[in-house]
Amino acid sequence: MRWQPLVGWGVAALVVSGAATGEHGEGAIPGFSVAGARAQLAVEHELAGSLESENVARHFRYLTEEPHPAGSEQNYQLALYTRDRFVEYGLEDVELHRYDVLLPWPREVRVQMLEPRTYEPTLREDGIAIDKDSWDADVGPTYLGMSASGDVTGEVIYAHSGNPEDYDWLESQGIDPRGKIAVVRYSDPYSYRGFKAWEAERRGVGAMLIYSDPMEDGFKKGEVFPDGPWGPKSHIQRGAITYDFIVPGDPLTPGWASIEGARRIPLSEARSVPGIPAVPMSWGEMQPILEALGGPLAPYDWQGGLPITYHAGPGPAKLRVVVRMDDEIRPIWVVSGRVRGAELPEESVVLGNHRDAWVYGAVDPSSGSATQLELARVLGELKRDGKRPRRTVVLASWDAEEWHLTGSTEWGEEFARSLGEGCVAYLNVDSSTAGPDFLAGAVASLDSTVETVARDVIDPNTRRSLLDAWSRRVGPEGALVENELGSGSDYTVFLNYLGIPIVDMVFDGPYGVYHSQYDSLLWMERFGDPGYRYMTAMAEVWGRMALRLANAEVLPYDFENYARTVGGFVESLAEMAGAEHLEIEGARAAVAAWEASAAKARALADRWMAANGGGPSASDLQAFNRHLLSVERRLLIPQGIPDRPWFKHALYAPRYTYAALSLPGVVEAAERGDWGAANDQLAVLAERIAAAASELAKAAAIGQAAGEAP
Secondary structure, eight states: OBOOOOOOOOOOSOOOSOOOTTOOOTTOOTTOOHHHHHHHHHHHHHHHHHOBHHHHHHHHHHHTSSOOOTTSHHHHHHHHHHHHHHHHTTOEEEEEEEEEEEOOOEEEEEEEEEESSOBOOOOOOOOBTTBGGGGOTTSOOOOEETOOOEEEEEEEEEOTTOOHHHHHHHHHTTOOOTTOEEEEEEOSSOOOHHHHHHHHHHTTOSEEEEEEOHHHHSTTTSOBTTTSSBOOTTOOOOEEOOOTTTOOSOTTSTTSOOOTTOOOOOGGGOTTSOOSOEEEEOHHHHHHHHHTBOSSBOOGGGOOSSSSOOBOOOOBOEEEEEEEEOOOEEEEEEEEEEEOOSSEEEEEEEEEEEOOOSSSOIIIIIIHHHHHHHHHHHHHHHHHTTOOOSEEEEEEEESOHHHHSHHHHHHHHHTHHHHHHHEEEEEEOSSOBSSSEEEEEEOGGGHHHHHHHHHTSBOTTTSSBHHHHHHHHHOTTSOSSBOOOOOSSTTHIIIIITOOOEEEEEEEOOOOOTTSTTSSHHHIIIIIOGGGHHHHHHHHHHHHHHHHHHHOSSOOOOHHHHHHHHHHHHHHHTTSTTGGGOOOHHHHHHHHHHHHHHHHHHHHHHHHHHSTTSSOOHHHHHHHHHHHHHHHHHTBOTTOBTTBTTOOBSSEEEOTTSOEEESHHHHHHHHTTOHHHHHHHHHHHHHHHHHHHHHHHHHHHHHHHTTOOO
């Protein structure tokens, strides 16, 4: 059926660029004059009315027909399908980018219990009568991407989440993890499986098994697939364990693109490559191993959802774990296409989604891929109707995100100069839909844009605005947009390496089949998005946001909100243990200067947007926007943060768990008690914030140079 767009919104009088939630007038759009907002909403109304859920469904069913992991022939065929649709829909400069990257596949993966009895897990998922995809014998072996090769025999220990405090407890009980086979679980609080491998390797563990306990994503949460959305007994969460929190992208080309002729470092020097064998398992096949463990009773909060008492070991369970990887370099494929801007083609808004999946990838990532393809069709229609955006809109289909955020990183490194000069924002949709709950993370300068777009889209369930549904769910005290940004998706290269503002969006919900064979067409049509309503809604959200950024008269960055957010980051330093050693005043002063300069720049922009024809000259407006565009770039540290120089943003980096880490250089030094280094990083932080404030001061000065009152 045709997607029903929002109707009936009026157009407000004054457009301001920095209003907080609740202050947006009906129809007001950050960065637009009254006349500009009226024209913009008309284009968005046409976009929304052109979206068709049948098209989304058709693409989705094709994308999820077969497993398509990175490096596979099927994923290459989907790259060609995406390219051909981009061309068919009228996108311009459609290209297929090849990158040759380290992408090992398994030759052998085995787990055998040798004591106290013999038992060999199948490492496969069970077929479900009504789900044809669950019976596919061609899904390939179950493995963890970038596992080291090895043949390890040893006693088993249960290490809960595999976090540092878990191993600390084991050692406090006299349990030495060295040489053991550690069983860990995907757990709450979440930590990235690669961090679990990192910590296990650091502790001298011989091999790691990671499983999904029903406490987190199985029957303890509710009905399991096919009767509900949660993971059944044999579901296996695949994934990579790359140390891409050190450096993402191809491990052999850290910091430069893996194009033809690129220099490659030796595998032995690649900092992101794990040195420990690791295998994923289901809780059904892990239960006999856990039942065979003796030793101390595991702590209360380590007890899981299985009908057993969890013990820590070691033994008497003894396992042999065999992993043999081929260490091959394989081609991956990024597809890009664009609608060239009519007035400022060198400036761009990039919309990205990855295409590769561990198996069928219904939610992750095919929901986002289907959404992107339908949006491409409608953007092409608008172009053919003469509604070309002012700035260029780029659509990108990434490959090998599931391994080390590879395709986006290589593309970003290859085109770093042009992106650094002209990219207004990167809008990321990894999985578009696993349920009805809208979530967004962004740099705080884009909060207003995210919220006003949500105001203008109808939620398919409530038939109120998406902003209303979102606000009711979060509650009056909660922040809508998450401004503390970690990693784990393709926005990483844009934010952390290139200094480009980002938004990351999803419709979320109960999703217990992540990275498993059951993340399938049937799961989506039963539980994730029956009727493809939310995938289509995401196309509207994504498209409206892209066109607002592409068409804005004044780039709609809310730098006052950003300054206040960063001020909160700085003030949180004062709450750290040992904060009396930190010299925070310089950073505080820099934030105050940023907020003051942002207020002056916003006041100038408000006067211009209210002038309705009596505003700035084209050259003054262009110069003003160029200064705004440069602010995020000024927050980059040229030499990067200590020990992780690829990550260059002074405000953001992931923890090794993928969790957000604000002010990373300062916080990491303070957490290890190196106060000299922490204060050095505070000085760097203050310098970068001051540089951002300087760009805003230069923008505000344009009005004075033109003879306007300050």
